Amino acid sequence: MNAATTTPIKDFDRVQLRALLRTYFRMSLRGRAARMMSRSRGGKPAALIFLLIMYTFIGLTTGPMALAHPDVFAYALIMHVLTFFTVGMSITSESGDVLFNVSENDVLGHRPIHPRTLLLAKSLNLLGYTFLLAFAINLFPMFFGLSAKGAQPWFPLVHLISVAGTGIFCAAAVVFVYGVIVRFVDREKFDNFATWSQVGMSVLFIGGYQLLPRLMERMKGFNLHTAAPYLLPLPPAWFAAADAVLAGPGPEPATLLLMVIGIAVTAALAYTALGRLAPSYGESLARLSEARARRRPPARRAAQPERALNPLLRAWLRDPLERSAFRLAAVYMWRDREMKMRLYPSLSMFIIFPLIGAFSRSSGFGRLAPLMTVWMLGMVPTTVLEALRMSSHHAAAELFLVAPLSGPAALFDGVRKAAIYYILIPCLLISGTLMVLLVPNAADWLPLTVPGLIPLPALSLMSGVMSEYLPLSRPPMRGEQAATNAGLMFGTMLTMAGLLGAAYLAQRSGWLWELVGVEAMVIGVVYWALRRVVKSRRMPRVA
Amino acid sequence: MIQIRQLLKRYGDQEAVRGIDLEIPTGQLVGLLGPNGAGKSTTVKMLTGMLLPTSGTAEIFGFDVVRDPLNVKRIVGYVPESGALFETLTGQEYLRLVAALYHIADDEALTRIRRFAEFFELSDETLRDKPLSAYSKGMRQKIVITAALLHNPKVIFFDEPLNGLDANAALSFKTLITSLARDGKTIVYCSHILDVVERVCERVVIIHEGRIVADGTVAQLQEQTGESSLERVFNKLTSTQNLLARAEDFARALAQ
Numbered sequence: 018m019n020a021a022t023t024t025p026i027k028d029f030d031r032v033q034l035r036a037l038l039r040t041y042f043r044m045s046l047r048g049r050a051a052r053m054m055s056r057s058r059g060g061k062p063a064a065l066i067f068l069l070i071m072y073t074f075i076g077l078t079t080g081p082m083a084l085a086h087p088d089v090f091a092y093a094l095i096m097h098v099l100t101f102f103t104v105g106m107s108i109t110s111e112s113g114d115v116l117f118n119v120s121e122n123d124v125l126g127h128r129p130i131h132p133r134t135l136l137l138a139k140s141l142n143l144l145g146y147t148f149l150l151a152f153a154i155n156l157f158p159m160f161f162g163l164s165a166k167g168a169q170p171w172f173p174l175v176h177l178i179s180v181a182g183t184g185i186f187c188a189a190a191v192v193f194v195y196g197v198i199v200r201f202v203d204r205e206k207f208d209n210f211a212t213w214s215q216v217g218m219s220v221l222f223i224g225g226y227q228l229l230p231r232l233m234e235r236m237k238g239f240n241l242h243t244a245a246p247y248l249l250p251l252p253p254a255w256f257a258a259a260d261a262v263l264a265g266p267g268p269e270p271a272t273l274l275l276m277v278i279g280i281a282v283t284a285a286l287a288y289t290a291l292g293r294l295a296p297s298y299g300e301s302l303a304r305l306s307e308a309r310a311r312r313r314p315p316a317r318r319a320a321q322p323e324r325a326l327n328p329l330l331r332a333w334l335r336d337p338l339e340r341s342a343f344r345l346a347a348v349y350m351w352r353d354r355e356m357k358m359r360l361y362p363s364l365s366m367f368i369i370f371p372l373i374g375a376f377s378r379s380s381g382f383g384r385l386a387p388l389m390t391v392w393m394l395g396m397v398p399t400t401v402l403e404a405l406r407m408s409s410h411h412a413a414a415e416l417f418l419v420a421p422l423s424g425p426a427a428l429f430d431g432v433r434k435a436a437i438y439y440i441l442i443p444c445l446l447i448s449g450t451l452m453v454l455l456v457p458n459a460a461d462w463l464p465l466t467v468p469g470l471i472p473l474p475a476l477s478l479m480s481g482v483m484s485e486y487l488p489l490s491r492p493p494m495r496g497e498q499a500a501t502n503a504g505l506m507f508g509t510m511l512t513m514a515g516l517l518g519a520a521y522l523a524q525r526s527g528w529l530w531e532l533v534g535v536e537a538m539v540i541g542v543v544y545w546a547l548r549r550v551v552k553s554r555r556m557p558r559v560a
Numbered sequence: 561m562i563q564i565r566q567l568l569k570r571y572g573d574q575e576a577v578r579g580i581d582l583e584i585p586t587g588q589l590v591g592l593l594g595p596n597g598a599g600k601s602t603t604v605k606m607l608t609g610m611l612l613p614t615s616g617t618a619e620i621f622g623f624d625v626v627r628d629p630l631n632v633k634r635i636v637g638y639v640p641e642s643g644a645l646f647e648t649l650t651g652q653e654y655l656r657l658v659a660a661l662y663h664i665a666d667d668e669a670l671t672r673i674r675r676f677a678e679f680f681e682l683s684d685e686t687l688r689d690k691p692l693s694a695y696s697k698g699m700r701q702k703i704v705i706t707a708a709l710l711h712n713p714k715v716i717f718f719d720e721p722l723n724g725l726d727a728n729a730a731l732s733f734k735t736l737i738t739s740l741a742r743d744g745k746t747i748v749y750c751s752h753i754l755d756v757v758e759r760v761c762e763r764v765v766i767i768h769e770g771r772i773v774a775d776g777t778v779a780q781l782q783e784q785t786g787e788s789s790l791e792r793v794f795n796k797l798t799s800t801q802n803l804l805a806r807a808e809d810f811a812r813a814l815a816q
Contacts, residue, residue: 036660040646040653047648047691123644126610128661129633303612 028133028295037130037138041115045142065149072103072153080158083165089265090243090257090272092165093176096158097183097253104150105187105221106362108143112191113358114493115139120409122302132299137291140192147184155180167266175264179256182283186252189286196294199301216365244271255279334434338422342431343438345488346405350439353408359493360404364397364440390448392469392517397444398477401436402429406480407491414490418556426552429486433477441473464529468520471536475544481551561586562607562715562746567616569602569770576602578770579616584748584763586714589741591761592750595798599770600750601641604717607748608638620715634662637713641720641750643704647693651682651703654692655710662711669710676706679736680729697724705733715746722753734760758790768798 045065079099083092116139125135159173159180169175202210243261248254258275262268334340349356408414417428452463480486523532562584569577577599584590594600605611607618609629617624623631646654652673659669677687680702692700701724708716718737722730738760741747751757757764758778766774766781774781774797778790787793795803 032663033661036657040649040657043653044646044648120642120644122610123640123642124646125661126605127608127633127636127638127640128658129630130661131630300612303610 028131029137030131030134033130033134034138034141037135038141041138041142042145045146068107069149069153072150073156075099075103076154077157080161083158083161083163086164086166088166088261089162089168089172090261092162092168093179093257093260093265094253096155096162096176097179097257100151100154100180100183101187101253103154104147104184105190107150108147108187108191110359110362111146112143112195114355115143116192116195117302117354117358118409119302126303132297132302133291133295135302136192136295136298140188140291143191144184144188147188148181151180151184152177162260165265169264172260172264176260179259179263182256182259182279183253185287186256186279186283189283189290193286193290193294196290196298200294200297213361216361243269243275248275249278252279252282255282330438334431336427336430338427339431339434342428342488343435344431346432346435347439349405349408349489350401350435355409355493356404359407360401363400363404364444389517391445391452391466394441394444394448395469395473395476395512397441398433398436398473399479401440402432402477402480402486405432405436405488406486407493408489409493411490411492414487417487417490422556424552424554424556425485425487426481426554428488429481429551432486432488433481437477441477445470465517465520465524467533468516468529468536471533471540475540475547478544478547478551481554482547485554485557487557561621562748563617563619564603564607565617567603567606567618568614569599569606569611570614575770577606577613580767580770580772582765582772582775584746586746587741587744588763589737589747589749589761591757591764592748592767593752593754593757593764593794594767598767598798600767601719603767604638604719604748604750607632608636608717609633610638634711635714637708637711637716639704639708639716639718639721641723643697643701643723645692645700645703645707648691650689650691651687651695651699654703655687655706658707658710664711672710673706676702676710679732680706698726698729701725702729709740713745715748716740717748717750719750720752721749722751722756730756754790754794764790766794766797773797 076096076099079096082095087095116136155176159176162168162172162176163170165172198210243258255275255278258272259279261272262276265272330343331340334343350360351357417425422428449466452466520529520532523529562582564580564582567577567580568575580599580603592600592603602611606613607620607625609625609632612626617626619625620632621635623635625632646657649657655673655676656666656669659666659672664672673687674684676682677684682699682702686695686699692703695703701721705721708718716737721733721737725733734756737747737749741762749757749761762777764774764776764778764781765772774784774793776784778793781790781793782788785793785796787796
C-alpha cells in the first residue's frame, strides 16, 4: 500500500492546501494559461501591476483629505468606503473565473481533495488578491491618517488591519453568495443566477460607493455622529469604527458596537461560506462540468443569433465573415457563462447611475446622473469588445490564424457591431428613457446628450485601433478585466467631464448646435482615419 | 476490483448511461469501446467520482463512488481525454502539485518524476524550465499520463491515452500498461483505436447508446458475431449502415 492510501482524510488538509495555494499563486502571476497567440504575455502580470498602480494613485489623491483634520472615524470611513467599492468590484469580476472554472475539473476533479480544502484554497487565493488591491489603495492614506484629529501614532498599523477586515468581508461575502446559489439553484439555472448575482453585487458595491459624496455632504467640518442608526448596516462603518476604537480617541459605545458587528458578521459569513456551504461546492463543481441537458432552448434565446438574419441587419452585415463574427459574439454574450459573468457586472454601472438619479431627484447630482450615464456610454463598446477578446476557449481562435484572412478587420467589425446592436443600443434606449422620466426639465438637458452621442461610432473602433483584434483569442488573466474597466472608466470620466463642461458652456452661450456641427465634422474625419487603421491591420503571427 | 450495478446517468430528458452492470476483477485490463457519444467517458467519470450517477451503484475496491468519493479518488488514476493541465506551470511544478495532493513526500515525488521522465524521454530542462503551454501535444500527454500514475494507483482509467504520442512513445506505453496489469493493477482502457485494444486488452466491453452490447474476449466476440476482426465486430454491433459504401459515395460527392 502506498502513501496515498494510508493518510486519513481531513476536511482541511494542510499539505494539499499549501500545494494548491502555491499553484494558484503561480498561476495568478503568470496568467491562467499562456498559449499560442498569448505566449508573449505569459509571465508578466501587466494588468495586475497596472491595476495596483492605479489604485495606489487613487489612494494618493484621496489620502490628503486627512490634512483637513477630520476625526479618525470620518477619515477612516471615507477610506473604507473607497476600498469597499473598488475591491468589491474587482473581486466580483474575478470570482467567477476562480470559483467556477469548469475546465479545472478535468485536472482536479478526480484527485482526492475535500471540497472544503479546495474552496478554502480558492477563497484564500481571492483573499490574497483582495488584500493586494486594498493595501494598494490604502498605502498612502494610512500614513496621511496620522493627521486626522485624535489619531494615535499606531494608526497606520491599525488601519492596515481594519482594511484587511474589509477585504475579508468582501471575499467572504462573494464566496457566501455563490455558495448559496450553487446550493439552492440547479445546473440549468445556475448560469443566469450567477450572472445576475454578480450584477447585483456590483450594483451594491457601486451603490455603497455613493455613500461617499453623501457623507462628505453631510459631514460639514468632517465630523460624523457615530451613533447615527444609518451607520449600523454599513460594512465600511464597522471597520472604520475599529480604526476609531483602536487608533483614535478611544472606545465609545457606538463605535465599539459597530466594531463588534463588523467582526461578528465577517466571522459568520466566512464560517457559513467555508464551513456550512463547502460540501455542496464539490457537488456543484461536478454538476457544472456535466454536459448541459439537450433541452429545447427557450424561443427567445434561440432567436437571438438568428436576428442577424433580419433584413435590416443583413444590410448592415453584408460581409459574410462579419456576419459570422457577429453571430459568434452574440452566442458567447448570451450563452457562455464565463463571458456573462465577466461582461454583465462590468456594465452594471450603467444601471446604477440612472437609479441614483431616481433616488436623488432633487439634488444636482440626481439631475446629472442620467446625463452622465449617456455620456459614459462611450466606454460600452470597448468594455464589451475587451471582454469578448478573452475566453478559456482561446485555443479555438487559432482557427482565425489558419483561415486565409489577410487581416482581422472583418472579424473585429462583426464583434463590434454585435456589441453595438445587443448592448449599446439597448443601453442608450434605457438611459434615454430614464432620463426623460427622471430628470426634471428634461427638455433643457436632453440636447446636452447629443455631443456625447456623436463620438460613439469612433469610440467603438478603439480596440481594433490599439491592437490586432481577434475575438476569444486571449486567456483570462488575473486583474485584466478589472484593470481594463478601471482604465476605461478613468479615461472616459476625464474626457466626459471635459466635453460635458464644453457642451454646458456652449449651451449657456447659445452655441450648442454650432459645437455639435463642428464636433460631427471632426469626429467624421477621425472615424475615417481610425477605420483605415483598423483595415490596415494584418493577421498576428505566432511567435 | 470494480463492481457496477444498474449505473444510470441522465441529463435532463436524455439518458447517457442506461443501467450498466459490470464486474472487473483485480488485475484485469479491460478495453471499453463505443462509438462517439455512447457513454464511455460518462461511465468513467462516474467511476472516478467526478460525476454523480443519477441512480445505481459503483464500488471500487469496496469504496462506493457516491458515499466515499475521496477514498475512491485515492486509489484511482485517470487520464482524461481532454488532456487538461495547468498550462502556466512547468512540468515539474505540475507533477509536484499532483504528488502533494496524494501526500507523496517531495523527495520521493522528485524521484518518481525523474523515473517517469526517463521512461518518456523528457529532459530535466524541459520539465524544470518550460511552461506546459510550450510543450508539444505528445509531451503534454506524457505529463498527463505521469500525473495519473505518479501515486501508484490500484485502478487506472485511460481515456484515449495515445492522443498525440509518437510511435515510439505509444509502443513503450502499450508495453507499460500490459506490465502494470501483470503487476495487479486494474485497468480500464477507452479508445477508438481498435487494433491497440485488440492487442493489449484481455477483455473487451462495447457500449452503444448507453448500454453494454458486448462483453468478452476478442475471440469470444468474434465467435458470437461471426466476424473476423474486432473492427468488424464493432461495426456490426454499433452501426446499421454500410460504412464502406457510404464513405465511397461521400468521397465521390466531394470530388464533384
